Amino acid sequence: MHVEVDQPKCVASGQCVLMAPDVFDQDDDGIVELLTDRPGPGHRDGVREAAAVCPAAAIRLEEE
Amino acid sequence: MTTAAPVRRVVIVGASAAGLTAAEALRREGFEGAVTLVGEEHHLPYDRPPLSKQILTGAWPVERAALRRPSDLDALGLDLRLGSRAVRLSPASRTVTLADGAELGYDALIVATGVRPRRLAGHTAPGVHVLRTLEDARRMRERLGAGRRLVVIGAGFLGSEVAAAARSLGASVTVVETAPLPLARVVGDRVGAHLAQLHRDHGVDLRTGVRVGEIVAHGGQVGGVTLTDGTVLPADDVLVAIGSEPNTDWLGGSGLDLADGVVCDQHLTAGPGVYAAGDVARWHHPLFGATLRVEHRTNAAEQGIAAARALLAPERARPFAPVPYFWSDQHGVRIQAFGHLRDHDEAQVVEGAPAEGRFLVAYRTGRRLTGALAVAMPPKALHPWRAAIAAETDWRTLPTAPLPA
Ligand SMILES: Cc1cc2nc3c(=O)[nH]c(=O)nc-3n(C[C@H](O)[C@H](O)[C@H](O)COP(=O)(O)OP(=O)(O)OC[C@H]3O[C@@H](n4cnc5c(N)ncnc54)[C@H](O)[C@@H]3O)c2cc1C
Ligand code: SF4
Numbered sequence: 001m002h003v004e005v006d007q008p009k010c011v012a013s014g015q016c017v018l019m020a021p022d023v024f025d026q027d028d029d030g031i032v033e034l035l036t037d038r039p040g041p042g043h044r045d046g047v048r049e050a051a052a053v054c055p056a057a058a059i060r061l062e063e064e
Numbered sequence: 065m066t067t068a069a070p071v072r073r074v075v076i077v078g079a080s081a082a083g084l085t086a087a088e089a090l091r092r093e094g095f096e097g098a099v100t101l102v103g104e105e106h107h108l109p110y111d112r113p114p115l116s117k118q119i120l121t122g123a124w125p126v127e128r129a130a131l132r133r134p135s136d137l138d139a140l141g142l143d144l145r146l147g148s149r150a151v152r153l154s155p156a157s158r159t160v161t162l163a164d165g166a167e168l169g170y171d172a173l174i175v176a177t178g179v180r181p182r183r184l185a186g187h188t189a190p191g192v193h194v195l196r197t198l199e200d201a202r203r204m205r206e207r208l209g210a211g212r213r214l215v216v217i218g219a220g221f222l223g224s225e226v227a228a229a230a231r232s233l234g235a236s237v238t239v240v241e242t243a244p245l246p247l248a249r250v251v252g253d254r255v256g257a258h259l260a261q262l263h264r265d266h267g268v269d270l271r272t273g274v275r276v277g278e279i280v281a282h283g284g285q286v287g288g289v290t291l292t293d294g295t296v297l298p299a300d301d302v303l304v305a306i307g308s309e310p311n312t313d314w315l316g317g318s319g320l321d322l323a324d325g326v327v328c329d330q331h332l333t334a335g336p337g338v339y340a341a342g343d344v345a346r347w348h349h350p351l352f353g354a355t356l357r358v359e360h361r362t363n364a365a366e367q368g369i370a371a372a373r374a375l376l377a378p379e380r381a382r383p384f385a386p387v388p389y390f391w392s393d394q395h396g397v398r399i400q401a402f403g404h405l406r407d408h409d410e411a412q413v414v415e416g417a418p419a420e421g422r423f424l425v426a427y428r429t430g431r432r433l434t435g436a437l438a439v440a441m442p443p444k445a446l447h448p449w450r451a452a453i454a455a456e457t458d459w460r461t462l463p464t465a466p467l468p469a
Contacts, residue, residue: 011391012443030443055361057131
């Protein structure tokens with residue numbers, strides 16, 4: 001799985017961090033930062049959930 | 065275990081945040097049956113929050129508001145019926161009828177038809193706007209700019225965001241509001257006063273405690289707005305931002321319980337095989353012990369997912385009990401909130417200071433902490449408060465000092 005984030009779209013909601021704290025973080029302004037763009041198997045469900053609920057549609061996944 | 069027949073055909077009505085997220089969740093959960101997604105609008109699903117922000121200011125091209133890439137939509141294998149309006153639901157035969165007469169049979173249905181703006185009766189002159197769709201945003205953007213005069217009726221989140229966007233485009237903006245402070249019933253007097261000052265600092269002429277008489281039109285063009293005290297506010301454009309109404313007309317006669325939305329139980333079930341999600345859904349929220357209908361973007365997605373899961377595995381469904389979240393951007397300041405703030409009993413500044421323009425407010429309803437709102441704070445400051453709301457924290461045990469992050 002490959003993860004991409006569109007930082008200018010991010011609205012700093014933090015939903016992704018709540019769902020996959022090992023993959024997403026937020027900077028001081030709350031903007032999403034990726035801790036890894038290739039999450040391990042144990043984190044993938046959380047990442048899928050985060051991409052689905054992100055209120056800015058700022059997370060995109062490529063399943064491979 | 066349930067004895068219900070397996071679900072093979074799902075129909076989702078409403079192709080926006082809630083409906084699309086539900087369709088995606090069905091596929092993510094491994095559902096391989098037919099999914100028909102019906103949407104009245106002609107566009108591929110797009111997002112509404114940018115309409116009053118980056119789309120209205122022109123900072124983003126409209127394509128940027130798309131919810132998903134066309135290739136990602138294709139991969140879902142949906143029967144996507146855009147430009148199609150559902151006009152009737154017949155629960156006995158489990159069919160949805162579309163405006164063109166087509167009938168869609170379903171084993172399970174998700175109602176995700178959202179809301180539409182409330183209007184002032186009889187006002188259709190060019191220059192009188194509501195803002196819900198991409199067309200609405202385009203129409204406004206073409207007309208707003210330096211030297212133009214906009215009157216916004218209603219100082220809610222939508223009216224306030226549009227006022228801010230219009231100011232950034234150089235328009236002169238007057239906002240009229242019946243209440244003494246903007247948004248006070250939701251966010252409290254302290255935050256309401258802060259938002260009022262923010263408007264004034266940015267050159268918005270905010271008139272509170274006033275009532276609109278009528279919108280005046282000359283020669284088919286809007287001319288201004290009169291207030292009941294006789295004041296005339298000249299305008300080239302008027303935005304009516306006085307709340308919204310759930311899109312449930314098409315469900316009339318279906319036997320579903322319609323009461324300011326589609327009434328569901330805590331698993332989002334509205335009737336046999338019928339679920340609801342998003343702005344249109346009213347459900348019993350166990351955390352707040354109240355029946356809520358939430359018009360927030362995050363709720364639409366969370367509820368779409370929950371409805372899809374409840375539909376696939378009713379026996380495993382858990383009560384839908386998220387901590388609601390919303391944000392709003394006004395004059396470059398971000399407001400974020402968790403919980404259920406409306407009609408709270410008490411609000412206290414718990415971090416920062418309004419005078420410094422950055423602060424966090426906690427809300428009490430009954431004995432409990434039920435909400436938290438941050439103005440221009442680092443967003444992470446809210447996370448412990450979110451957890452405390454979810455944990456049903458007693459107000460008396462709240463730390464007076466900031467919660468540890
Ligand atoms: C301008 C604007 C700014 C916003 N900003 C924010 C914000 O900053 N933060 C925030 O949290 N929330 C914000 N929101 C709210 C957020 O956009 C909504 O909560 C969200 O769009 C709800 O999604 P939904 O899918 O439930 O409903 P909707 O987005 O309303 O979608 C419902 C869809 O169903 C279609 N439909 C209706 N009736 C029928 C029918 N009979 N047949 C077929 N299709 C039908 C409609 O055409 C529509 O496309 C904003 C909303 C607007 C309008
Ligand atoms: S969920 Fe989306 S909007 Fe929220 S912080 Fe993560 S990327 Fe940003």
